[in-house]
Amino acid sequence: MVFFSSISCRFPLCKMPNQNAVKAFFYHRIPILQWAPHYNSKKLLSDCIAGFTVGLTVMPQALAYATLAGLEPQYGLYSAFIGCFVYTIFGSIKDITIGPTALMALMTYQQIIGRNTDYAILLCFLSGIVQLAMAILHLGVLVDFISIPVTVGFTSATSVIIGTSQFGSLLGLKMSSNGFFDTMSKLVQNIHLTQFTDLGLGVGCIVALLLLRKLKDLKCHKKGSRPTKSQQSINYTLWLISTSRNAIVVIICSTMAYLYETQGGGSPFRLTGNVKSGLPEFKVPPFSTVLNNSTKTFPDMLNDLGSSVFLVPIIAVLGNVAIAKAFASGEIIDATQELFTLSLCNILGSFFSSMPVTGSFSRSAVNHASGVQTALGGIITGSMVILALSFLTPYFAYIPKASLGAVIVCAVIFMIEYEVVKPMWRSSKKDLLSAFATFICCLVIGVEYGILVGVAINIIFLLYPSARPGVHVEKCSTPNGMEYILITPGNALYFPAVDFIKTSIARAGVSSKNLPVVIDCQFILGADFTAAKGIAALINEFSSRKQPLYFLNARLEVVSVFQGVLSDDFVNFNCKTKLESTIEEGNNR
Amino acid sequence: MVFFSSISCRFPLCKMPNQNAVKAFFYHRIPILQWAPHYNSKKLLSDCIAGFTVGLTVMPQALAYATLAGLEPQYGLYSAFIGCFVYTIFGSIKDITIGPTALMALMTYQQIIGRNTDYAILLCFLSGIVQLAMAILHLGVLVDFISIPVTVGFTSATSVIIGTSQFGSLLGLKMSSNGFFDTMSKLVQNIHLTQFTDLGLGVGCIVALLLLRKLKDLKCHKKGSRPTKSQQSINYTLWLISTSRNAIVVIICSTMAYLYETQGGGSPFRLTGNVKSGLPEFKVPPFSTVLNNSTKTFPDMLNDLGSSVFLVPIIAVLGNVAIAKAFASGEIIDATQELFTLSLCNILGSFFSSMPVTGSFSRSAVNHASGVQTALGGIITGSMVILALSFLTPYFAYIPKASLGAVIVCAVIFMIEYEVVKPMWRSSKKDLLSAFATFICCLVIGVEYGILVGVAINIIFLLYPSARPGVHVEKCSTPNGMEYILITPGNALYFPAVDFIKTSIARAGVSSKNLPVVIDCQFILGADFTAAKGIAALINEFSSRKQPLYFLNARLEVVSVFQGVLSDDFVNFNCKTKLESTIEEGNNR
Secondary structure, three states: OOOOOOOOOOOOOOOOHHHHHHHHHHHHHHHHHHHHOOOHHHHHHHHHHHHHHHHHHHHHHHHHHHHHOOOOOOOHHHOHHHHHHHHHHHHOOOOOOEEOHHHHHHHHHHHOOOOOHHHHHHHHHHHHHHEEEHHOOOHHHHHHHOOOOOHHHHHHHHHHHHHOOHHHOOOOOOOOOOOHHHHHHHHHHHHHHOOHHHHHHHHHHHHHHHHHHHOOOOOOOOOOOOOOOHHHHHHHHHHHHOOOHHHHHHHHHHHHHHHOOOOOOOOOOOOOOOOOOOOOOOOOOOOOOOEEEEEOHHHHHHHHHHOOOHHHHHHHHHHHHHHHHHHHOOOOOHHHHHHHHHHHHHHHHHHOOOOOEEEOOHHHHHHHHOOOOOOOOOHHHHHHHHHHHHHHHHOOOOEEEEHHHHHHHHHHHHOOOHHHHHHHHHHOOOHHHHHHHHHHHHHHHHHHHHHHHHHHHHHHHHHHHOOOOOOEEEEOOOOOOOOOEEEEEOOOOOOOOOOOHHHHHHHHHHHOOOOOOEEEEOOOOOOOHHHHHHHHHHHHHHHHOOEEEEEEEEOOOHHHHOOOOOOOOOOOOOOOOHHHHHHHHHHOO | OOOOOOOOOOOOOOOOOOOHHHHHHHHHOOOOHHHHHHOOHHHHHHHHHHHHHHHHHHHHHHHHHHOOOOOOOOOHHOOOOOOHHHHHHHHHOOOOOOOOOHHHHHHHHHHOOOOHHHHHHHHHHHHHHHHHHHHHOHHHHHHHHHHHHHHHHHHHHHHHHHHHHOOHHHHHOOOOOHHHHHHHHHHHHHHHHHHHHHHHHHHHHHHHHHHHHOOOOOHHHOOOOOHHHHHHHHHHHHHHHOOOHHHHHHHHHHHHHHHHHOOOOOOOOEEEOOOOOOOOOOOOOOOOOOOOOEEOOOHHHHHHHHHHHHHHHHHHHHHHHHHHHHHOOOOOHHHHHHHHHHHHHHHHHOOOOOOEEOOOOOHHHHHHHOOOOOHHHHHHHHHHHHHHHHHHHHOOOOOOOHHHHHHHHHHHHHHHHHHHHHHHHHOHHHHHHHHHHHHHHHHHHHHHHHHHHHHHHHHHHHHHHHHHHOOEEEEEEEOOEEEEEEEEEEEOOOOHHHHHHHHHHHHHHHOOOOOOOOEEOOOOOOOOHHHHHHHHHHHHHHOOOOOOEEEOOHHHHHHHHHHHHOOOOOOOOOOHHHHHHHHHHHHHH
16 A cells, blocks of 8 residues: 655745735735726726616615614615725625625624614624634634535525515514514514505515516527627616616605605605615714613623624625635635725724625625626725715605515525525435524524524534544455454544544454454544543553554654653554564555 | 455444343443342452441541532531442442542532532532433533543642642631632731641641551562562551551541540640531432522522533543543443443432532542452442441541641642643643643633633644645656646545635646646545535536546545535546546556
8 A cells, every 4th residue: 555655745836925025915915906007998887887786786775774684774875885995995806795784684683672773883893803803813714614504504594584574564564573483473463454555565576576587587589599789788778677676666666655745645655764864974983872771881782792793793704705705706715805804894884883794695796797897896886875875865765665675575585595405415414404403593593593503513513523433343364364453443533532442442452352453544644642642551451461453554743642652662653563564565465 | 556445344242132132231231230149258358348448538538528618527428428329239340439529529619609508419419410311312422522631731720729728727727718819819818827736737647648648659578579478468557557548647636636625625726616417318409599598499599500510510420431441441431321320329419418429539549459349349438428427427526627638638739740741742732732721721710611611722623624634735647647636635524624625626726737636535534515515616617627627535425425416417426537547556556
């Protein structure tokens, strides 16, 4: 058996001459320096079109997500521009658009229910600080501990919770609720108060949005043939209408409501109501607040926010990295850079009364599909939000709540990932268990705890093989007929497995009636002090029985850990015995 | 390369015919059934001698540990007999003696400080219940997650805390303290109140105990020569005196105090004081208590006890299993049986006002050295404690506190495991870090949290290789000169490593300028859904670049996980390509 040489040529990757190290650092950390010098008017046109389209999408979404978070609608818009500007400078993936998302809104809602807006803004600031700390400590590795099954379970549960939370708006009910079951029970209690005008409008909007969504798949040329120029422009128009569907539906509904209100003596729909005009004040985030006539200090607020101070930023990064991966088209994602950018978006945003923000999957997809060329598209989107805050807010008041509800429902129903169940069943049933456990726990005990439970289950599955690795026992004989027991422990030899492996070897040794025992260490990639103590005890035990014990294929690093504990008169791992050589030869035949 | 056949003959171990399954179960779970039929008078004599010697040891220890736990001295004796009886019936290792220990006393003290005895008894009951649940759920595996470095750090810190906690008694100070730093600061504050009579007695006792401890190493015959019969009996007497040193020192000191008190007009030493006479009442453990004039319900008490409800039983099991391993002389320890027995000792004990108990290392060592033959020795020890409670308590009142403090100090100083530092440094420096972190945290933030921090650090070290495994990249060529890139990921392919391995492979693929890439999966012992998705993405990426990608030595179980996600037109893992066969042949040369 030719064992793997541990000396080899690694590819010299990403090596940069030392004199350019500082320049390289800035190029790496401020990606605008990379693309700005090559910017041209053609790219500008593409970026403007994409930025404008994303702007049309973000406005109704921002209003809706602010309501979802339990905040006044203008806070959605406050959260929607800083991220765009920051990402233009520091973002590494051109397609990503930072701003309010349904998930962040839901997690914010769970923290501010019964409290006030200050908590949302402080949470935004603290999320940024935690992300900055994670970036500095290179803790991007934490994101790797959230597996696809947990992500799937979490996203699906969140979508269900967000979707059902909009049923109130769609039925025209005035109710506030917390979590899936609370919403469902309140819905059942209040179902007799349903406003049929709102219900009609809501259902109408959903149907319209779903149909408009399908519109972009419609092509006016035959499949396989090249479209003519006029066909191309019809296709493009269809795509543009489909992409701007949220804005179109909201504008039409608002116009209806406006006409009813100004001419028909009152709208039959529940409306968004006053949206505060003007840009948010630039001020330090609130480190104390007055709640129920008593002052809450910073430690009080921190205590109230609890674990969400860590979970919100981690989940924000997870979402952002996931989107980055989806749009990176094979490029390597630098999790630290994304953490750093996101932390800036949140810290700066909190000075503009933003709630926690992260990359939005739906808007990034629109950005990508609109043909964005550089991160400059963000500047256009951000500017549109600022213009809207300055001039459009009087009109936002006429947006019916039901149509905003419809926008949210149509965004989240495609995030319920039922189609992943089948491949997961085929591939790994254990993972299906993690996914379902996460899904159920998110619904029952809340999204933050749900994801923690999911990660814990995953880590237990991950640790179990370290505690109970496979130990393969086989009776073999050398070519010259000498019998021996070959034991191959799978996995590394770290403390949780030591007793198990030691017991297995001891047992095989005893039941073999003093045949020589050969331990094939080829899968033992590492060991620790507990393992070394165990091996020492094993060697002692075998030598007291005068039963030969050999170690085959042991790696240098493992041997050095073992030898730290063994005294010198024990087996010398480095010199091969005759039996070992014979076995190695035998295996190579 | 001959790959390991996954079909092999496992040794048929511990297989029992089905008809005897019930009988075997009872034999296994009630070990007295195994040894009682072969019991004889010779064994009885040995067991009586050993049981009596252990009885002499347990009495001063029990009084001292009760004081250490902040309880009245009789509670130590209440905790010292039930465990002995239960272990005789259900225990699987003849040497183990169950009862109060310094560690359990310290952990109990941290729970009852500022509270009352009811908390200690409830903690005993709940520890038993948790251990029973662990036994039923086969959670003995949890014990494996406490590594030797963490145990060493924990035991050493506990010894330091317990040792210093006795300085008060040794100096004759009246003080109660909590934790290492609190004790030290109170000692410094009160040092001027030192009672020199107590100090003199304490130091005298320590010197006497250490000298008597050495006595058993003294042999009156020449080394190497066979001792004569009279020499043998002198040796045995020396050993007996050495072993009974605690009882001897305590009896001498108490006699001195008694004489002072009855004839000299008052003892110059602080005495233990009244020890309640008689056996404890048999009653249901207290599920509510009155504390500071307010009634605490069961949930209140549970809340007060907090995480110790889980930590005390787990640490008790850990201690017990560690002792079992030390005395099992190569036999296999059944952690479930030990859990089950320990749970019975604690549950039954709590009905007799016991504090939490576990196996005592010092008394088990005495038991072993006294030549115990079966677990029956426990009956003798337990009966002696009952006799003492019935008749000796009036005399216990005269035991000086300083001599009990000396007994504890001399027991714990040998538990500070400084000698393990050197081999740990040689073997694995990472483990030294865990040990020191555990030691420091136990001293600074308390023993329960210290052990949790230690386990957490250990698990992080354990998980890190799963997130960042070694990926070995090598440029190779087949015997006929065809170049390829050989990539060997170490460790299993589970979710935390997926992105890292995928990125490494993608990077190597890109920088190799479209050479075929061969992934040697020999160390990939398992995979999950996240891995399968990653591999699918990798295959997509390579096929879009038209770069060949092969998987070598992939195990069947890994392939089946991958194939659950891959659609059928992707690489078929099972049919060998020409390149693969060539590489395999090449490797075998």
